[in-house]
Amino acid sequence: MTTDAQPATALTPVLSRNWDRPDSFTLQSYRETGGYEALRTALNTDPDSLVNMVKSSGLRGRGGAGFPTGMKWSFLPADNPKPRYLVVNADESEPGTCKDIPLMLANPHVLLEGIVISAYAIRSSQAFIYVRGEVLHVIRRLKHAVAEAYDAGLLGRDILGSGFDLDVVVHAGAGAYICGEETALLDSLEGYRGQPRLKPPFPAVSGLYASPTVVNNVESIASVPSIVANGVEWFTAMGTEKSAGFGFFSLSGHVARPGQYEAPLGVTLRELLDMAGGVRAGHELKFWTPGGSSTPILTDEHLDTPLDFESVGSAGSMLGTRALQIFDDTTCVVRAVGRWIAFYAHESCGKCTPCREGNFWMVQVLDRLEKGEGTEDELDKLLDICDNLLGRAFCALGDGAASPVMSSIQHFRQEYIDHVEQGGCPFDHRKSTVWGADS
Template identity: 80%
Template sequence: MTTLTPVLSKHWDQADSFALETYRRNGGYEALRKALRMAPDDIVEMVKASGLRGRGGAGFPTGMKWGFLPKDNPNPRYLVVNADESEPGTCKDIPLMLANPQVLIEGVIIASYAINCNQAFIYVRGEVLHVVRRLQHAVAEARAAGLIGENILGSGFDLDIVVHTGAGAYICGEETALLDSLEGYRGQPRLKPPFPAVAGLYASPTVVNNVESIASVPGIVAEGAEWFSGMGTEKSKGFGFFSLSGHVVRPGQYEAPLGITLRELLDMAGGIRPGHRLKFWTPGGSSTPIFTDEHLDVPLDFESVGAAGSMLGTRALQIFDETTCVVRATLRWIEFYAHESCGKCTPCREGNYWMVQVLDRLEHGKGTEADLDKLLDICDNLLGRSFCALGDGAASPVMSSIKYFREEYIEHFTGGGCPFDPARATLWAEPTGGKGR
């Protein structure tokens, strides 16, 4: 695979790519016109046939999720877009909303029509104020053009869209915590079942989808299910953003078919920074088990990454070279999870707190090998036992870093401190030259 597939990012290089006029000039809202001439159930079936899977990390089939809404429930239906992008390394939805918010809005209108919803919400992380303002402006433009409101394009379909800003809690990226926050409560995950499709926002049938998932819908409607399913792999269809960050020459968003490998992405990104080599990386953000240079050729699709021992997640590829201390990196991630734990369940609230204490002790050379067993024991009590997936995500980098770099952990306490401390520098490698792969 040597080419990218710029679809959502195709016109990002245009200075006014965010404007409604530009979006329409590039064919925007033609998919909406087509969708409004179709039966809603036909759109759901088209999305199912395309093979689109949730781009927020879990990879659940989007069309199937829409189809779960009960037909006999008299309550109103809601569509909620999860734009609370908060995980370290995950940075695809924010640039998408900033550069092309209209594709998201068109996707929201089509998806709302497909599930018979007349009220949609876009829940955005409050710290990204520039994105909030861009979205609010885009919604106002679409409303002024008659694309939001009553009798959209003369179809008889009514829809209102509300841009709601969160308060910066990572836990609100979990769909039920997001719904509690949207209702005005403290953001904490709900017990499931019932699932949001049955009793979501205001105890009514609700679909919660990621930004990229909804933004992919206009292309599917415009080009057809076969166009989308013709990209990617047999079970992981379509394209997606691969967010490269860290020790890479050209970090950024690479929109490519699922199944591309890190080696291919690095070739396009100029490789690891000159004079260094790849040490470890995350295939799906900090909440997924880390990979090493031995996984360079693992196809980045849901099944292949899972078979190799990690998760595709949000395709947030954090790249670390040989100058990075894996213990320190893991500690920083767990400090984040400890800070962001909502405290509702004991395994997550206590487990992350104590992992920070143990990792901090290890990083400063004051630990023992028994501490590694203690970390794995805490992870065992976190994995599958916490109220939501935050606990599972926190256990992932700890367990995988010990799996691949146990000797480096041991070097910290046998050597009396971090071997990457410039004062000791026992593990600093000589520059390798070239791209270092």
């Protein structure tokens, strides 16, 4: 959330409400602002009623896919005798996405409260938080918050005298992008190399340790306490009919005031840019991503597209993680896309041929085009590779990698051709500020 004064109706600071407090991450600060009161309410509510409450709220997964959270909880088989597990996906690594890490850093207890409520609702006594290993400061803060919660009787045995038991483990990953995919995350959590599993069976039936498992994003779980505390109608009053509630919109790149803007779903980029001071002075918007680099890029003609799952889908992209990367007119689209595909080629787990080979060869083609060594025919070659990636890879990494290539050729085909006809990139990279351009 930005600290600059904004119109009262424009932002909905719920998760970020107390980020400006210097002690916002402590248990005392969280309790002083109403923290863990929703947990008391939840522990006096029937678990099935909590599941129905989350279903009725319309809360959809905030990790990218947008699957209804309560519905995912309801998929756990009632007749399975194995223990149930709750796993929080905190392996935030999508280029441009930077919402979960600041949330855990500034307010880890809202996540912990959401974990206890969610675990109680699905009748789980063991939860894991899988955190990206590079963010050591976040891991330390989470572990400190977990220790505070145990000491206060908010975790462990007989929580708040309810008879409900829950243990929470903070697990550090080893820095693999693929472990953001839920089944690869589960393999990693079990001690194996992180690679996607074949589905079905889905985690709800056979997840962690072949037991029923719910895997949810940090922001999804952190949103649960506010729903319990304020009610379903409060939550559905924000957002749109099919994309209810609020969420973080992470503005980065060529914008005057980058940061986290917590707003109702359905807000537009134009509105967010107005709050963020617009594109940097002297330049105009060229293209942007609505949900990180694995979502098809959009242009200035999509400024007024409501940022909800359905509207962004109708515009030809995906809302994803709401990572709004802003690129102005100094940016070479071929160079930007090339950097993204180099990332995906590096981070591909190599399990399936379309992703392993497709990303490798797209890097070669994009490099040739940028150096002026490519041909116009190679645009068709790129699209042919994308066609073999889209829907044919073992997991969504293949689809995500195809998205920026296909959409950039759709919107900026002439710029690709200019690289061929002008013998290289027409942009002066010394003046360009694409990430990595001047390094």
